Amino acid sequence: MRTPLSGWGRYPVGISEVHRPERLGELKVPLQSSGSAIARGLGRSYGDASFNSSGCTVLTERLNRFLDFDPSTGALECEAGVTIGEILEYFIPRGFVPPVIPGTKFVTLGGALACDIHGKNHHKDGSFGRHVIDFSLLTADGELVHCSRDENVELFRATVGGMGLTGIITQLRLRLIPIEDPRVVVDYDRAKDLDRALELFHESDERYKYSVAWIDCVGGGRRGLGRSVLMRGNPATGSEAAVLRPEKRRGISVPSTAPSFLLNRGSIRAFNGLYYRKHPRQARGVLSGYESFFFPLDGIRNWNRLYGRSGFFQYQAVLPYDDGRDGLVKMLELLRKSGPGAFLAVLKRFGSGNPEAPLSFPMPGYTLAADVPRRGSAVLDLLSRLDEIVIDLGGRVYLAKDARTSPGAVRAMYPHLESWLEIKSRFDPANRLGSDLARRLELLP
Numbered sequence: 063m064r065t066p067l068s069g070w071g072r073y074p075v076g077i078s079e080v081h082r083p084e085r086l087g088e089l090k091v092p093l094q095s096s097g098s099a100i101a102r103g104l105g106r107s108y109g110d111a112s113f114n115s116s117g118c119t120v121l122t123e124r125l126n127r128f129l130d131f132d133p134s135t136g137a138l139e140c141e142a143g144v145t146i147g148e149i150l151e152y153f154i155p156r157g158f159v160p161p162v163i164p165g166t167k168f169v170t171l172g173g174a175l176a177c178d179i180h181g182k183n184h185h186k187d188g189s190f191g192r193h194v195i196d197f198s199l200l201t202a203d204g205e206l207v208h209c210s211r212d213e214n215v216e217l218f219r220a221t222v223g224g225m226g227l228t229g230i231i232t233q234l235r236l237r238l239i240p241i242e243d244p245r246v247v248v249d250y251d252r253a254k255d256l257d258r259a260l261e262l263f264h265e266s267d268e269r270y271k272y273s274v275a276w277i278d279c280v281g282g283g284r285r286g287l288g289r290s291v292l293m294r295g296n297p298a299t300g301s302e303a304a305v306l307r308p309e310k311r312r313g314i315s316v317p318s319t320a321p322s323f324l325l326n327r328g329s330i331r332a333f334n335g336l337y338y339r340k341h342p343r344q345a346r347g348v349l350s351g352y353e354s355f356f357f358p359l360d361g362i363r364n365w366n367r368l369y370g371r372s373g374f375f376q377y378q379a380v381l382p383y384d385d386g387r388d389g390l391v392k393m394l395e396l397l398r399k400s401g402p403g404a405f406l407a408v409l410k411r412f413g414s415g416n417p418e419a420p421l422s423f424p425m426p427g428y429t430l431a432a433d434v435p436r437r438g439s440a441v442l443d444l445l446s447r448l449d450e451i452v453i454d455l456g457g458r459v460y461l462a463k464d465a466r467t468s469p470g471a472v473r474a475m476y477p478h479l480e481s482w483l484e485i486k487s488r489f490d491p492a493n494r495l496g497s498d499l500a501r502r503l504e505l506l507p
């Protein structure tokens with residue numbers, strides 16, 4: 063069956079054959095019968111990474127069984143379609159959480175590994191791949207290959223952050239971390255401008271396991287460029303086991319008919335101003351439920367529809383610390399001058415990158431992620447100009463969020479891309495694993 067598919071940004075849309083296996087044994091079929099195939103988790107990457115309009119898209123959501131758990135080490139073995147949300151639901155009562163928690167719980171472990179995702183604890187704990195012990199990969203020739211740091215090492219490294227292009231991850235072993243209480247004790251600091259936000263990050267980030275800032279990309283005036291609210295916290299401790307239960311929030315949903323004019327420069331500016339003022343200048347020790355701390359947007363189902371049918375881009379880039387502050391100023395100035403402006407934006411400090419994985423995104427530096435409505439060709443010019451700043455400073459964009467950058471830009475951003483392409487061509491010479499992103503960025507040698 064050919065079905066229209068898109069990522070979370072709702073742009074671009076591709077039409078693909080869809081295969082939805084329930085058992086691992088059914089996975090070989092699309093690799094053998096269609097021109098090319100790509101795995102798709104829950105489609106929470108924003109652009110065109112998770113579908114393949116030149117062949118088949120394999121939905122992994124039904125491959126979601128827990129297989130084994132060792133409470134003495136926290137090692138969880140499960141199928142790759144298991145989600146971060148399912149782990150939280152099942153393991154919080156048992157005193158464990160995933161080592162990396164992204165901004166939504168609707169992410170599969172296969173998607174997390176293929177994008178080597180990061181969480182609010184990146185500056186302390188690194189990205190997802192670091193916590194994976196091993197995994198099984200169905201490769202282009204239909205073989206099921208066991209990959210770890212000792213076995214099939216090249217495939218291991220090329221698959222972490224490899225955007226699904228080395229094979230279909232069927233199951234993996236991941237180290238969960240023990241907790242006493244799933245809640246987070248949060249400190250809030252309002253920063254009047256970007257410099258104050260960066261100063262606070264550098265002064266005190268190491269005291270917090272989780273750290274992130276909301277940043278205003280439209281308001282603040284000339285003197286308040288980059289005004290922010292820092293939200294940093296540590297896991298709550300010492301509470302009785304009764305609080306170890308998953309949180310339940312009642313969600314509201316955005317209808318599919320939501321008009322895109324709801325988000326215009328005026329409403330975006332008003333929302334950001336309100337958000338900034340609603341937070342106190344400083345608050346200490348606020349006990350926050352994990353759902354509201356980690357997944358503030360999950361309570362509004364289909365919030366991506368707020369941008370209307372044309373969708374939106376999430377631009378996420380990292381700039382190395384050297385000159386990173388000046389790069390951020392340039393980016394914020396461009397974003398502020400742009401048409402509708404950026405609605406939601408976050409700023410975070412990354413710790414060390416993942417030296418094992420040539421295509422992994424994080425590197426030491428500042429990462430800025432901004433949602434920009436897809437309106438008119440000016441937006442594409444804006445994002446290309448942001449790319450230029452990023453390349454100039456030795457940074458990179460996050461492929462999991464990308465829908466529009468160019469093959470040349472990616473080559474300039476990812477210095478180890480050539481070595482990754484060499485591994486890809488050796489293990490998949492006929493390019494049986496391919497996605498729309500891979501074709502757009504010429505990742506199929």
Ligand SMILES: Cc1cc2nc3c(=O)[nH]c(=O)nc-3n(C[C@H](O)[C@H](O)[C@H](O)COP(=O)(O)OP(=O)(O)OC[C@H]3O[C@@H](n4cnc5c(N)ncnc54)[C@H](O)[C@@H]3O)c2cc1C
Pocket residue numbers: 070100101102103104105106107108111112122142143163164165166168169170171172173174176177178179180181182224225226227229230231232359462463497
């Ligand atoms: C609201 C929101 C907040 C987010 N916050 C963060 C964040 O804080 N940090 C962060 O790093 N990311 C974040 N993301 C992005 C998201 O974590 C990643 O895009 C993740 O990969 C999505 O998982 P998925 O299961 O939906 O994968 P999909 O989007 O379906 O696929 C993503 C990639 O993974 C590959 N893939 C999926 N399953 C497999 C498999 N079994 N085998 C091989 N390849 C596979 C696909 O081919 C594709 O290339 C956020 C996204 C949203 C919508």
